[in-house]
Amino acid sequence: MQTPLAPHRLAQAKASYTVRRVELSGDLMLCSGPDIRPNAGDLVLAEVTRIGQHKGIELASGRKAALYCGDEVLLAYGGRYAPDQFEAEVPDDLAGCQLVAAGGLAARVTAQHSKMGQATDLVPIGLVARADGRVCNVLDGALPAPRAATRTPVTIVVVGTSMNSGKTTTVAAIGHGLTAAGLRVGAAKVTGTGAGGDPYLFTDAGVAEVLDFTDAGYASTYRTPIGALTDAFVLLHAELAAREVDAIVIEIADGILQQETRALLEQRAVTDRIDGTVFAAGDALGAVSGVATLRRLGLPIMAASGLLTASPLATREAQSLLDVPVYNPEDLGDPTIARDIAERSGMRQSPQSLEENNVSQVAAAEPMARVA
Numbered sequence: 005m006q007t008p009l010a011p012h013r014l015a016q017a018k019a020s021y022t023v024r025r026v027e028l029s030g031d032l033m034l035c036s037g038p039d040i041r042p043n044a045g046d047l048v049l050a051e052v053t054r055i056g057q058h059k060g061i062e063l064a065s066g067r068k069a070a071l072y073c074g075d076e077v078l079l080a081y082g083g084r085y086a087p088d089q090f091e092a093e094v095p096d097d098l099a100g101c102q103l104v105a106a107g108g109l110a111a112r113v114t115a116q117h118s119k120m121g122q123a124t125d126l127v128p129i130g131l132v133a134r135a136d137g138r139v140c141n142v143l144d145g146a147l148p149a150p151r152a153a154t155r156t157p158v159t160i161v162v163v164g165t166s167m168n169s170g171k172t173t174t175v176a177a178i179g180h181g182l183t184a185a186g187l188r189v190g191a192a193k194v195t196g197t198g199a200g201g202d203p204y205l206f207t208d209a210g211v212a213e214v215l216d217f218t219d220a221g222y223a224s225t226y227r228t229p230i231g232a233l234t235d236a237f238v239l240l241h242a243e244l245a246a247r248e249v250d251a252i253v254i255e256i257a258d259g260i261l262q263q264e265t266r267a268l269l270e271q272r273a274v275t276d277r278i279d280g281t282v283f284a285a286g287d288a289l290g291a292v293s294g295v296a297t298l299r300r301l302g303l304p305i306m307a308a309s310g311l312l313t314a315s316p317l318a319t320r321e322a323q324s325l326l327d328v329p330v331y332n333p334e335d336l337g338d339p340t341i342a343r344d345i346a347e348r349s350g351m352r353q354s355p356q357s358l359e360e361n362n363v364s365q366v367a368a369a370e371p372m373a374r375v376a
Contacts, residue, residue: 009049014049018077019108020064021108022079023079023223028140033133034133035131036129042081042098043139045142046080047139047142048110048128048129049128049131050077050127052074052075052077052103053125054073056103058103058124061077061108062106068106071124078108080110080142080198080223082109082222082224083226084104084224085258086167087117089120090113091114091115091116093111093112102124105197105224107200109223142223145218149239149242152246155245157190157250157252158280159280160251160306162175163256163269165294167258168286170284170285171255171256174336177333177334178336178337179191182251182346185340187249187250188248189211189213189253191203191254192240192252192253192254193257194233194257195264196257198216198218212247226264234273237273260298270301280345280349281306282305282345283308286311295308307329307330308331
């Protein structure tokens, strides 16, 4: 069944971060009924029926809005993989489901951490569709293929043991340090659950160009086929390179045992674009194991960091067994240390030196050679 979606109703709904890139002008419809099966990324208008774990929603503007029973919210369907919070799947109908992430993700909870309260309950009203019946999807707002870059920025990838191991803080610290060293920096989070907090932190750290997987058309990357996820990585990397940055710092969410993370690190199209890695861990054993795993994957390791560095004892434990430095966020934010990581990753010339070269000779000079 299709019914018109009145513009004033859409305007009054609390539209979430995950749907911010989708253009919702013109005549829109609501598709509902027992035969409707949502897909990952589909936009859904839903009513909040019970307030649970998530008591607010992050709006498209980035503001956190409180939720009340009876509110109508505009969300995207998507699975969630969060060992410290919820595992959730896209349902196969429009029956009741839950708000599983404050960034605006609708799904049905299948498991949750014992510290979590029950998820906020939703009743879907209908999928949002164009006048021709085509359901609106987050993919509708994906970035187009970027123009070709004039040079290849050095690329540092941050991975870790799990969620909350310090990956985002590590990316922000490296971005801050490289910016302080005089480089124009780009940063991206290429997997995870849609929310603005991490990209906003990168911006606050001074990073010039910031993207995340929602810019590639995904509200969540859990259950995304590896081919599509690889294409998203390549798109975001190419877009940052086209914006003329000197260095790119990329976060791959969750831990290296998570299925999409591990699969990405095994894709040639991904590894060919990685010049160096920094591993974030919550403890010394995780750091030692993670560095060894990345080495088995053939990836160049520049340093370890993460939550473990909050403990001097854990840091010493890790450093006693690692042949790469263990840096805390303050270290990584130091321009000399951040610059050293970039240079060991393959950056051979400073931006100032590049500017002294004739533009037509930049490609031939290969100022940022890649590490095999």
